[in-house]
Amino acid sequence: MPSCDPLLSVKNLVCSRPEGDPIFSNVSFVVNEGDICVLRARSGAGKTTLLKCLAHLNLYQGTVEYRGKQPKSYGVPIYRTHVQYIPQRPSLLPSTPRDFLETLSEFHARRKQGHVDLQHAVDVASAWGVDEELWDRAWNTLSGGEAQRLALAIGFGLHSAEILLLDEPTSALDLDTSAKVEDTLIEEVKNPDTMLKAIVWITHSEEQALRVGNRFLHLSASGIDEEATPTNGA
Template sequence: MAPLVAVKNLSCVWPEGDPIFVNVTFNVNPGDIIVLQARSGAGKTTLLKCLAHLNLYHGTVEFRGKTPKSHGVPKYRTYVQYIPQRPSLLPGTPRDLIETLSTFHSRLTPEHFAGDLHRAMKLAERWGIAMELWDRPWGLLSGGEAQRLSLAIPYGLNRAEVLLLDEPTSALDPTSSATIEKTLVEEVRAADSALKAIVWITHSEEQAARVGTRFLHLTPTGIQEEYTNEV
């Protein structure tokens, strides 16, 4: 099976610093929910940002056999989409973000966009998000509201094939977390969904055990597969 994302010999060094990690090589395959584990500060967020082509790195990252540049970086970022740990730091409103991401696809028409927004809003509503919050600046939303909105956006767009989730439910209560986990796992398994795989950072061992199909441990010298749960 061809990998969705192939990561080869990735390393990341901040200017004037030691490398955060080197020699990171792994594939993301269809159906994977990869839990990325490491101690705090080991570089999990940095690695996800490298995969989304949001950080400088050495080595190669390919999605469906092509580099981000050959896909076109904005379009690549809608296929391999990073959802930040603190969406409240994003500029503009959730409606602005979904509109911007929509325009990265040339097939977009006003009808497509209306459909995308409607799908995202319906899901967010099921998650307890009122319609007016789509027009509130990210910085004025609560952490939990911002997390739910930022997860509803790729669902609405239905174009992300790989989601890179950075502690996506850290601001949510256990019931809301469980609902969101269930939706995401179902999306990866659904035949009619664009979403094929997730790389998921969580500090909750319980959540890792519930959602993970593979477990990768990041260290300064590389990445190791811990064990595999058969689904």
């Protein structure tokens, strides 16, 4: 019988600065299959911090459950392949995109997470205008937009994430390239034959929020509100 648990369930999340004062508290929401949840808030409100909590990369209080179970019951590394955070600035990674993809794919193969299609990542990046030679350049020599597209393509190529947590994924891209990336991501969520089932997507752009989102979440220090349309100037 199919599970009736939401894909991701977040209850009473609190995340604090090292000094102890909370960045946000009382954050509760669910993510269901087919959702592209746009997450907006003023700068510094804690959007990146929230995505890192969801990926179990930050300490938090409260509960995060993926398909009804907490990250530790999957093993945190496995959990992170299913609920995958893609940072805004991948250029801080060591080595090259190809090395990173191969390292991750070896990890996935070892854990028998299914087929690891390296060529798929290369093809997706090409469709987004990334030259193949960039796969072998050091991350820190790539432009912000090149690094951003390669990091996203790696997320796709691994075919293991059911939920992508995207931190301003097109912030470094021009409008045309951004539109291509948006279309690929939306199609991937809509297509029942692909692994990807939902996205939580941070954007400062109201226009982009309206293009990609079917749910609109607004984060503040006191919690998260769901809105019918994205908040102006978030």
